[in-house]
Amino acid sequence: MPTFTGINHLAMATGDMDATIRFWRDLLGMPLVAGLGRPGYRHYFLSISPTDMIAFFEWPGTRPLPQKDHGVPVSGPFAFDHVSFGVAGEDDLWEVKDRLAAAGFEPSEVVDHGFIKSVYAFDPNGIPIEFSASVPGTDPRRTPAMADSAPSGVTLEGPNPQPGHWPAPTPTSQDQRADYPGEGRELLRPERNAWKK
Missing domain, CATH: 3.10.180.10 (2,3-Dihydroxybiphenyl 1,2-Dioxygenase, domain 1)
Known part of the structure; x- marks a missing residue:
């Protein structure tokens, strides 16, 4: 992997x-x-x-999203609900909440989810955002847990990748590997850096 x-x-x-x-x-x-x-x-x-x-x-022409509360179900084509940014601790979470409130972005109350505490808001583009502080000693990345009352069979296979469900890849040989130029290479050209002029 x-x-x-x-x-x-x-x-x-x-x-x-x-x-x-x-x-x-x-x-x-x-x-x-x-x-x-x-x-x-x-x-x-x-x-x-x-x-x-x-x-x-x-x-040009991109408009802010209509605000949809975080985690509220929708139907039809949909791909993204919200993004959560981790903060180092609870004091940082309160600082983010205070900054958002002072700037008029109407953050939620601090919500205690047990393993994280979160504040919810929207950025100027209507993008639903969350800020989360881990509760010490409860990181599910270290101690996975499944509390779904009706988990699927695939879910019950456990937290780790399960082999045998996808075809084995054929590694690309070194002599077949090639990079194609893409946008961004100009960042490496010092004469293009507007901050250094």
């Missing part, structure tokens, strides 16, 4: 990059670490932690 290191980046969309940067960088303190763009298109990255980022595409 591959070794995962976290969420490299979660890409979302905005019609107002400046308001988005003001919220994520200036209100919540996530550094803006990379920006790509040209007229009519931007793709900016903000650092959450040493291994995780969020990114936003700015596309």
